[in-house]
Amino acid sequence: MNSAAPATKARTGVSGLDTILAGGLSTGHVFLLEGNPGAGKTTIALQFLIEGARLGELGLYITLSETESELRAGAASHGMVIDGNIEIFEVVPPESLLDADQQQSLLYSSDLELGETTREIFAAFERVKPRRVVLDSLSEIRLLAQSSLRYRRQILALKHYFARQGATVLLLDDLTSDVLDKTVHSVVHGVIHLEELAPNYGSERRRLRIMKYRGQAFRGGFHDFIIQTGGVVVFPRLVAAEHRSSYLRDQISCDIPKLDLLLGGGIERGSSTLILGPAGTGKSTFSFQFLVAAIRRGEKAAAFIFDEELGLLLARLKVLGMDLEAMRDAGQVHIEQLDAAELSPGEFAHRVRDCVDKLGAKTVIIDSINGYQASMPDENSLVLHMHELLQFLNRQGANTFLTVAQHGLVGDMKAPVDVTYLADTVILLRYFEAAGKVRRAVSVIKKRTGFHEDTIREYRIGANGLTLGGPLVGFQGVLRGVPEFIDTAKSLLSTDGGDSGNS
Template sequence: MAERKKQPVVSSGIAGLDEILRGGLPASNFYIVQGDPGAGKTTAALQFLRAGVAAGERCIYVSLSQTASELQAIASSHGWTLEGIRVEELSASDTLSGAADQSIFQTSDLRLDETRKAIERAIDEHKPHRLVYDSLLEIRLITGDTPRFRRELIGFKAFLARRGIVAVLLDTQTSGGDHNGEEIEGIAHGVIRLDKSLEDYGAIRRRIEVSKMRGVPFADGYHDMAIREGEGIVVFPRIVPGSPTEVAKPQLIKSGVEALDEMFGGGQESGTITLVIGQSGTGKSTMSSLYATAALQRGESVALFLFEERLETFFRRSEGLGMDLRQFYKDGQLIIYDFSPNEISPGEFGQIVQQVVSRNNTRVVVIDSFTGYLNSLPHREKAVLDIQSLLKHLARADVLTMLIVAQHGLLGQNVGIDVDVSFLGDTVLLLRMAEHEGKLRRNITVVKKRHGPHDLDVRELFIASSGVSVVAYNPLPET
């Protein structure tokens, strides 16, 4: 059987979008980028053309809706220039040359013909490899009816195809249907939608969707994105865990406290996820510091993602227990991210974790707390599905992942989030408080471990300046 020839592609100028498209946009084709005003269409178009300039291609930006100075302002806001990009600033009224003197009000046919000729002259003069057409809204207004608009678009597509131009047409249109049944998506080789939504609290959430791309096995569905100063549009492709190439033999990861390791049958296993559950003050974060310190002392890399505790608070708490982690942090062996609530989307968080693990050969990942992470997101149920893919990716990378999960109230009867996360854990470590003779006692139990034997006994946890210890639990005396 003959090997299928790979279709040549060009970069969209957005690395994450190229990843979604399995390499880039198929060359010499016609694409539509849709979205609300402010969704990022113009920024995406400039990135597309800048990628062409970087590849030594001739590029042209045909604008019927924005002036050259407005485009320059957008570029300057990111520290870019328009060098190498030819800007053709046209207007449906300005294109009427001598005919403009004949009548104050010109017919739509005359305006459409003159606009088309002006655009075609600019293309034939500059012979671009890449073109951006901004925007279809103006042509839609000139044509006035759907059949004429479709014919105009089909004719323009044929004109570009004969010249081998890769074109991106901007269209102010949201997902959810065409304008008055135009069905223009059927004309284009590909359609990319930029979506933005304002939540009840916090920043705008931005997403991108490739709704159509002929001949490309692209990653469909929504992917998180952001618009960053100096970077433009940044796309965070959803994590799709691949099949493991080989099954690695799990390694036992120890805490440095022998009695605790015995509860796990000798230690926790690499490539698994551990939920550390308990109410406030039971020692959940201390458990994560314990495993982090032991891994660092073995020479392994550790990544810690904080969503509630400040970085300085983390260091001081660890130092109060005899675990000095500052130097590991300064040396880069301990990687710590301190996030503010509502600061990050699930897609961006997943990409950061993925990159940290791959670049630093990280062996232990801690999310403290998972409750704080989920509570900072507007759609927690969907976030759980996103993080499930991330956790599967980390498991296949042979990483031990620890998720700190808080419980409500002093007795901790309910998990502090309104979605079920218990299915995420291969191992569940439960920390609780018990009162005895006017004092609180910390209890620790391994209630679940999918792989291998574990201790079901309830033991007592002691946290002191000298360190952490686990001892057999002495029950309350009978009365």
């Protein structure tokens, strides 16, 4: 007998799902978990029963489709233990219905099968007296019922029976018999819908949505989730308005005086900076300059790399005097290389949030938005995801540095997606030709939080890191990549490799 008292909410045992459901499933009610085969219904159902067993509640898994050995094998693959608090009841047709000589001629066999199946389900419940029940799956009952009227009456009978017993029930539906039939939606207390999407390249993406939950507020919209060893993990959609903190909005330095001057004294804490430019201009180097400066101030940082191979990046930065590998080993920075083809936007936002909440990172680099965009279903979703993520980071007092590679090298260049209006500061990097050499120029074209220089400065990347010169007053058309000499070239950086321009 089960001695555990029923709680107001039955926790599902699925990481993140209870957050979306505002605590879990209301006890004593019937819920529908629907999705195509392979979406993760059985895994969630097993986690639901195992969580109940952990709390001392008896569970009953009624299967009309999978066998008991298949369920146990599936649970074992996730490291789940189905103990004595969980009973698996396998419903099989009566032997007479499997015998061709005993087939009914005056009555449809489905009439007998449906009645017999229902009696077996009720008998199993009366024997076990569970607090949590899983019925897998409704497609089999729908086929036995044959008509929508009989199917609805059967579902209502199951609902009222379980409600009288005070059990919390998950009905599983694999949507294989009639995807347009919404009979169960109107009967059950809540509906959880699972989807599996197959992109043109990369692994499948899974997401879920709470379509209905009577008398309960819940987090709407789609939420990404994954199936991994151990079960399903859900990543609740990030809502920046739910996360606020207080911090001092001071200006922070990048440790390069002339770059700080260009930025009007530095970057304001809790702001986002977009570094824009063609390939090879040093966008990553600029962003990591801010990260290293933050670590020197004693802060923690995090970097998420989509494009460059991590080993190559660490080696390249070490040559520039930024030993990120040592900082990582010392626990000062979290560096992670991501594969956009294997990562959903929700999982990425969850990883960033973890670094801020658990590690205490105050500087976050996303390099680059081009790679991040590859994990998005479309451009509009990228902008919405970026807005919420940047708002969250800003409200935590973290500084975010984003890089975007523009198409082309000189002349009219375009970015694959326009996110300049989302960032608080925009730093523009450009190639230009002067004195027979390809040179680089930097300018700040936007800063919401205060004054900034409107000049264009040349910079060089060398053994001492970033070196900035004075304003390029002798040129016009640098941003177009084809400058005109209007004075002299005296404002150009010297070619001796020194770093006096930073002083």
